Amino acid sequence: MTYCRNAFLLCTVAATLSFPAIAAAQEAASVPAAPAADDIVVTAQKREQNLQNVPVSVSVLSAATLADNRVSGLEQLSQVSPSISFTNSANTRGQGLAIRGIGTLNFSDGVEPSVSTVIDGVVIGRSAASFFDFNDISRIEVLRGPQGTLFGKNSSAGALNIVTEKPSLHKSEFEGSASYSTFNDVRLKGSGSVVLDEGRAALRLSGFRSTADGIITNTLNGQKLNNTNSWGVRGKFLFEPSDVTSIYIIGDYGENNRNCCASTVRSVLPTTVYYNGQTRAALLSAQELGPLNREVTLDGETFNRQHAGGGSIEINTELGGQTITSITAYRAFQVFDNNDADQVSLPVISVNNARQRQRQFTQELRLTSPAGQPIDYVVGLFYFWQDVVSRTQVKGNLTVNLPPGKYLGNQVDRGITTKNVAAFGQLTAHPTDKLSLIGGFRLTADQEVAFFDRTILPGAVAAMPSLGGPAYVSPTLKATDTDFGFKLGAQYQFSPDIMGYFTFTRGYKGPALNLLNNLTAATVSSGLAVLKPEIARNWEGGIRTTLFDRLLTFNVTGFYETFNDFQAQTYNALLTTFALTNAGKLTTKGAEVEAIIRAGKGLTLSGNLAYSDTNVRGLVIGCYPGQTAAQGCMTGGKQDVSGEPLINAPKWAYTVDARYATDIGDRLRGSANLAFTYRSQVFFNYRDPSTRQPGYGLLNGRLSVETSDGRYRLSIFGKNLTNRHFSSYIAAGTLDTSAKGAGYTQLLTPDAFRTVGVEAAVRF
Template identity: 30%
Template structure:
């Protein structure tokens, strides 16, 4: 099978020279008055043509996500140049970045900088957003602060996910994918209308993958997954003026991800001894594909939610209520010493360190809003929002150190330990902590536009927010002091804080012609207060971390020509963040840890370009370009005093240049009773750094990823078989580089797409 797929892949590469889109053609589409197709979005909580929104918005349709082989937000980042994804060892430690800004965060009492909204429900924690995209109609990405409509955790932007709606006839589709590396994915959706006024849609999905890293200790693969879930939507037309939507979903994941490879050789006094503990490992940076672990890093995750939306037409106005309750449980099991034997030599430098940290989270939210009628000089949305999020975590760290041995010093210069020969003294201890947080958010908001003249409109909005945040932290101390990575003191900490904020935006929109729109806006964004609540919390984390605020200026032009067959959008921006919340690396008895702080003030400046060309011949070309300069303005020194000495250093995971280019072509040859579907995509990213600053050892080099696909379907596209080729040029790269490995070695996270692989996707549609 592998040779057949590789041979087919080689032949298919002749068809492709273009890549991914950053501005999708496959969002919700409608016909304008002259018959042209327009892209419809709900990014401003009302139905609009995306070309008329006075903000930079990227849209990706579900069909496009499927063609790219994507199943989560991580895979979408290649299609939106201003979006980056930080992959952590678990979803708890992963985060999104827009325009070079995001929050790397390990605290349970802190907010993300990029909000993720699923069918109108804001997800309270960043990790909740990184599950499977199972049945997506489109994804809208709003760049820049969006606090007016989306609240406190959108200081860098919003990712708005919209699911497919139930159909009015019995129908469905099934999609099965088999990829290299024993990766299999299945998705099946069915529309079941019970009557003209009651319709349902149910989607089930699942997948498994062995992994892309070999654990030489066991011979097994790691960094794979097993996942499954279900999502159901019920639409009820209760009356001509009242529409109801009920949504329920459940997802479970058991991933042996994400184990970090040791990509550089250990150094220092223990280097020779550590090398004897890593036989068979080739230290090749982002080309390393093996580990030696006696504990498999893994994540067990369970997520579920229910929501009820009611839309009531009260005359020309619409009243909307969205009530939601969500649960998210995550257990992180982590190999923290990256070796496969406990304390093989005397000393802390060889200690075994294993973590286990289950976490439970629940969120209740309620939104109520009033939308004015469309087509009037004054259009607006006013509303109120309430959310209460509670999180609790139990964390345990086990450490084993060899403190003495009668064995002789060996050729490495270190004294070995053994349970079989000689007399060795092993010291084992653990420290555990139970900690939790509660966040309560109440807000009133208004957003709208006023058409002052035939072509000039004023846009604006305001949001009044109150945040209440509390936490507690109780630790069972280690009975032995000085062990690496654990504290031997008690905590008994608790605290609370309250913050009030007023944020908003004001701007102008000018329609120069029927095809050209200009806009300029000034916005203030806000991210709520935080506490650095994590396993090793101590007295330095008792003070609240101040809210992060941002002042952003954005201007742009949106153009659509030839009945929307050519769309070209351009935006420039500058945003300055004060009290920027960021992690700083620190050490505890020789183990690298991180601390969340008000790191200082940063800025991001740049330009963005999106384009889309739709030809009558069946060819679509689309793409995007982002030039971003995200840097430090002032940073707190060791004494927590703001200093400009680091001004100009780049922010984490902020490439200066990202670009994408895509092509999709549908060809109906006369000799065949079907359609040939050709798709190619290229995404480029310049170099970036895994942490704030420009530490050369944490540099991630530039990457160019080429994907291609060729498919064949019947004339109605009811059955389609597609050959997918991911990472055609076999470009090696890491998604994250972190210090703190054995002997100061660097740890690399290697994503699935860092190696070339091929696969087949079979899709079948049935029903009306």
């Protein structure tokens, strides 16, 4: 394996070292060119830098890119960023993001995501709290690979650094928009910045309201499911009492109240019979089953009610030329959700709900040197505290023919408190004008303490098997660990417009606790309730170029990344149960290519390509329904999926985009945008051919006319213009499985169908 890894990386290094010949044709100079108006500024290294000078695999999604493609949340980022994958779930607690094919999908409160979400410098502790409507976004930086050195916490696979718009200290301004599109999708957005004291104090307020009809119909009552119904506000105050000191205060609150998230049935197993003798096939006979099915027949409720909010204070000041930064933040998140897991009009598992409350406090202190010194550095301390408490209930008859009014059921109460303390830093030495040496570290101490209490639901005649279990109170569950992560690398500036780098990073995500509904005394006593920490190692090399008098920006990155003891959740469809385990080893290797061509006046072409070859080693899970010994199913209903690609990890993904703007007479300006994104086939369950999502491409477009002063704009837009249908998750149906096969369900979103609309905007 070492030789394969070295051979792969040698190709990247060779490409890097070959660039001096190209650099000779460029202007001879020893430092990067001065920033230009079209330079992209990022904070991927905790200081503002030109993207082309940053030795990190990072792509930037601007506010314009998000708007042109109607991307309104993290779950849609895969449509504009090929390195990102999103896997849907019956609720936001189970949804997950992946970068380079690596990400965490988990219902356990004791497992953190592997892709970190950071909003205005504040780490979000729970994956569910990351799924919110975008509002007043300036840019999103997608940082690929382990980012623990500077972003820490749960970023072993990568990080999304979300930056919102700041108040302007010099100009009061307002902008707002209203749009209407297919499915009665109505979105209202507004933001305004007011100067309170010229050059010293300003206030910015923003808000949004989004509603849309559901795309799924419950034939039992006509209710529309999987709708949109959210709103939110954010306020910011910026105060700069002196040239070297600033105080930045942010507060936000948002709600998302949806009849979500219902799966539809693709197929049924003819032999599935319920407790009263009715068959699943007969109960669903009125539906047109298949990949385009948009109907359900549910007797239980489907909803997701969540709200989140918080505040932060960021203080920056200078001392002896150094910048001292303090970010203090508190956030809270609550959700109440339910799904009818059986998907028929019988009380088989009609109640499957959760109430969860999360609170977190973070404190970060940083010391940053001025740029351009012989040694640049960022050092700091970080503290994280989080408390998560939840109650879940499962209720139904399952397969038992009980007397009227009787049922099986469980209630599970659990909670976990997490503390994380870290010291971190990154130093960049410049022994010559062209060469930079990079060293970073993060010393982390983790502590988790949890309780678990499973009872029989009041009124139930017995426990719910698989999804619950007999009454059980676990002893206090604890996990502690200390880790030293680091980063080493070199950066070389071949010319003002060509830079190459190579880095090695050891990333880390702390231990996890198994708090799934079906936790047993045997699991706890064997020590398997505590999962080992997740260790990531990433070898990465890249070239950053700006060529032909800035007409072309062309960046290439190669990577080889491994994860030991990845914290994985698996589902056994035959036993209707989830399990947590440490996968032996995950590997992802590949390349990322990004290009921008400024083809002419008003015309910009761009493209992004991601190739990720993923596989897993040492992971043994339940066989998929109908799997034979010849297909790898071993005695005991287990299969070793070593060598298989990761779930929902496309090998190829790319986006291409064309933007054109021109004056139309003296008072108007027109613009057009056309974007296409493609993702190759994936599996949502290892080896199971029935969970295969074929490759697909989405075409988005936008036409706009605005006044020459930019005050008024009218646009028409379309998403998925070719009406390319796809599923965001496919799985075996609950209790619709046997040793010989299964029926399957899917999750659909509005993005799987053509939508068109109109938008009006104003700015002054």
